[in-house]
Amino acid sequence: MPQPEKRARRHTIAVLVDNEAGVLARVIGLFSGRGYNIESLTVAETDPSNYRSRITIVTSGTPMVIEQIKAQLGRLVPVHKVRDLTTEGALVERELALIKVAGKGEPRVESLRIADIFRARVVDSTNDSFVFELTGSSEKLNAFVELMKPLGLVDVSRTGIVAISRGADAL
Amino acid sequence: MTGAEMIIRALLDQGVDVVFGYPGGAVLPIYDAIFGQNKLRHILVRHEQGAVHAAEGYARSTGKVGVVLVTSGPGATNAVTGLTDALMDSIPIVCITGQVATHLIGNDAFQEADTTGITRPCTKHNYLIKRADDVARVVHEAFYVSRSGRPGPVVIDMPKDIQMAKGKYVGPEKVVHRTYQPRVKGDSAAIERAVKLIADAKKPVFYAGGGVINSGPAASKRLIELARLTGVPVTNTLMGLGGFPGSDPQFIGMLGMHGTYEANLAMHDCDVMVCIGARFDDRITGRLDAFSPKSKKIHIDIDPSSINKNVSVDVPIVGDVGSVLEDMIAIWKRDGLSADKNALKAWWKKIDEWRGRDCLRYEQTDSTIKPQYAIERLYAMTKDRETFITTEVGQHQMWAAQFYKFESPNHWMTSGGLGTMGYGMPAAIGVQLAHPDALVVDIAGEASILMCIQELSTAVQYSLPIKIFILNNEYMGMVRQWQELLHGGRYSESYSAALPDFVKLAEAFHAKGLRASRPEDVDGLIEEMLNTDGPVVADIMVDPTENCFPMIPSGSAHNEMILGAADVNRREVSDAGKALV
Numbered sequence: 084m085p086q087p088e089k090r091a092r093r094h095t096i097a098v099l100v101d102n103e104a105g106v107l108a109r110v111i112g113l114f115s116g117r118g119y120n121i122e123s124l125t126v127a128e129t130d131p132s133n134y135r136s137r138i139t140i141v142t143s144g145t146p147m148v149i150e151q152i153k154a155q156l157g158r159l160v161p162v163h164k165v166r167d168l169t170t171e172g173a174l175v176e177r178e179l180a181l182i183k184v185a186g187k188g189e190p191r192v193e194s195l196r197i198a199d200i201f202r203a204r205v206v207d208s209t210n211d212s213f214v215f216e217l218t219g220s221s222e223k224l225n226a227f228v229e230l231m232k233p234l235g236l237v238d239v240s241r242t243g244i245v246a247i248s249r250g251a252d253a254l
Numbered sequence: 255m256t257g258a259e260m261i262i263r264a265l266l267d268q269g270v271d272v273v274f275g276y277p278g279g280a281v282l283p284i285y286d287a288i289f290g291q292n293k294l295r296h297i298l299v300r301h302e303q304g305a306v307h308a309a310e311g312y313a314r315s316t317g318k319v320g321v322v323l324v325t326s327g328p329g330a331t332n333a334v335t336g337l338t339d340a341l342m343d344s345i346p347i348v349c350i351t352g353q354v355a356t357h358l359i360g361n362d363a364f365q366e367a368d369t370t371g372i373t374r375p376c377t378k379h380n381y382l383i384k385r386a387d388d389v390a391r392v393v394h395e396a397f398y399v400s401r402s403g404r405p406g407p408v409v410i411d412m413p414k415d416i417q418m419a420k421g422k423y424v425g426p427e428k429v430v431h432r433t434y435q436p437r438v439k440g441d442s443a444a445i446e447r448a449v450k451l452i453a454d455a456k457k458p459v460f461y462a463g464g465g466v467i468n469s470g471p472a473a474s475k476r477l478i479e480l481a482r483l484t485g486v487p488v489t490n491t492l493m494g495l496g497g498f499p500g501s502d503p504q505f506i507g508m509l510g511m512h513g514t515y516e517a518n519l520a521m522h523d524c525d526v527m528v529c530i531g532a533r534f535d536d537r538i539t540g541r542l543d544a545f546s547p548k549s550k551k552i553h554i555d556i557d558p559s560s561i562n563k564n565v566s567v568d569v570p571i572v573g574d575v576g577s578v579l580e581d582m583i584a585i586w587k588r589d590g591l592s593a594d595k596n597a598l599k600a601w602w603k604k605i606d607e608w609r610g611r612d613c614l615r616y617e618q619t620d621s622t623i624k625p626q627y628a629i630e631r632l633y634a635m636t637k638d639r640e641t642f643i644t645t646e647v648g649q650h651q652m653w654a655a656q657f658y659k660f661e662s663p664n665h666w667m668t669s670g671g672l673g674t675m676g677y678g679m680p681a682a683i684g685v686q687l688a689h690p691d692a693l694v695v696d697i698a699g700e701a702s703i704l705m706c707i708q709e710l711s712t713a714v715q716y717s718l719p720i721k722i723f724i725l726n727n728e729y730m731g732m733v734r735q736w737q738e739l740l741h742g743g744r745y746s747e748s749y750s751a752a753l754p755d756f757v758k759l760a761e762a763f764h765a766k767g768l769r770a771s772r773p774e775d776v777d778g779l780i781e782e783m784l785n786t787d788g789p790v791v792a793d794i795m796v797d798p799t800e801n802c803f804p805m806i807p808s809g810s811a812h813n814e815m816i817l818g819a820a821d822v823n824r825r826e827v828s829d830a831g832k833a834l835v
Contacts, residue, residue: 101432105371105374105380105382108371108374109374112375147566150562154557154559154561155559157558158403158557160378160379160433160434161379161433163433
């Protein structure tokens, strides 16, 4: 018997659900109840006329666990579709962060210079603080947050990953 | 119509004839609607757990959806054990729970509980109705979800103000589910591959589970037909008993922890295993890395999440067991296939050698009743009439599974997945209501029966002639057996102290009580039990030290079975094994 792959890998899973009360609790409860890992989860209504929401979950597991996660998600009654974007061709992943940096003088100017390099936008400003908006891969956001730490980082809010497949096909 | 009236109308339109329930403040409008009609029969239980188990017995013995009606708060929380039981054993149940009025939800109102929150992980799906216009649609959807695909329990939480509000009724024909469309037909290429594997097999085995029962009686007939065509030995899981005739020469007994020697060794040594509506549960597989190491595995299941969950399989087939078996038979006939006769002959010879070990052997003495003997006598004296057997959970359950032979599906009701003590008597009540003229026996233990003993009152109220057949060994026998095996015989809290006098207890409930203490009294007791019109509690004083064998100790493989008490001392159970339940 071929030995199944034992290494855990990171997968981005897209789930299309009926936007009914409790649907998110069902998904989260499934992950906690069965001991699966959630690295990131985002959800919003994407098709209001059909009451559809899209959930993007980043999780990790062996191929057997990932297959279970997909099957378990698929069997929730309000779930329309489950797709493993990681294994089904190329994908685009993005995350948005709002990052607050407080300070005066040289660090304040330095944070603005770095923000420019990262193409972060200033969405709020006071005499002693900025709020930057930054979009990109999680790694890019991590790098920016690291750079802001010595410059007066006070608060970070991140959306978690949203993802979509490349090419013309819908989910 | 009011919400409450629409509930009744929708239940009737779904073909429901009986509801198991218990009234309370938050369901009074529905009870008032029940009062105003006479088509829907309500059975008043004594505890909400009993209501769900009764509905399970009804559902399991008829193939229909069982219906439960309970109040908010404690009514709903008491139902949780039954709902979990139904989820684990794939029993179709619709449970309507009352809820406090919508404007009170979240305010910690009297008898308020977050029922949809509590029951989310223990139901297939649940609903909280917030508009009277949704009532009919939700009820029809709930029935559809409950019985379709892999069946399961569905809860409808119904606030009291919605029960009283007026809304528009729609019939079941107008309700189509937006998302839930389970796959019934199996992938034909996979089925072709599976049939080819079976035809080429030298040592095949069919491992059939509760999916055969859930698929309906036709699936069972097709399983028999495929077994005949191929000559393959068939073993059943605990939930699958009756899916293949128990006295058939091709039947090699139940498999798993307390399964037969021949069934477990056949599973271990086979070269092609066909899992038909079962789920490779830990009671079946034993130690996973030593589970049937040499076989190609085919798995037919309507639930995709059952496939490759515990065991990787070579040919997965997602679909309804009955439909897939039908396709397999058609392909076998179309291609004029035949099994490898010589190989099968050698395989059966091996199986017959294993059978020769007579693994269910026990020694009946003159002085004490062996529990196995009591069940063998019960079987001998009831097999020629229509008999349904329910059980509680423990040693008696395993002995019942080993010694009572089931010839057809839907006649065996037991709590397999959850292992719920207290299941058997309420389940028997549900079975008896669905089959008023049949004999319904709950094979029980003295500890389990006390967990839902209050339902005896229900049986008496409705003159349901169920027979409670207690194998009284004065121990929580399975707990004691494990304490012997794993904990040096330290019987921590497993002795059934201060037992009631079951004969007097029966009489206190206005039922009949009987007792047998000696082997020669067993037949007489059974005869009297069968000749009594009403409910009977039979207290059979059995050997308190008898243990349930054969047994695969936890953490062991199929070929490491303990065959009897003499075998136990040779075995050391590893710490990893002890950690398994």
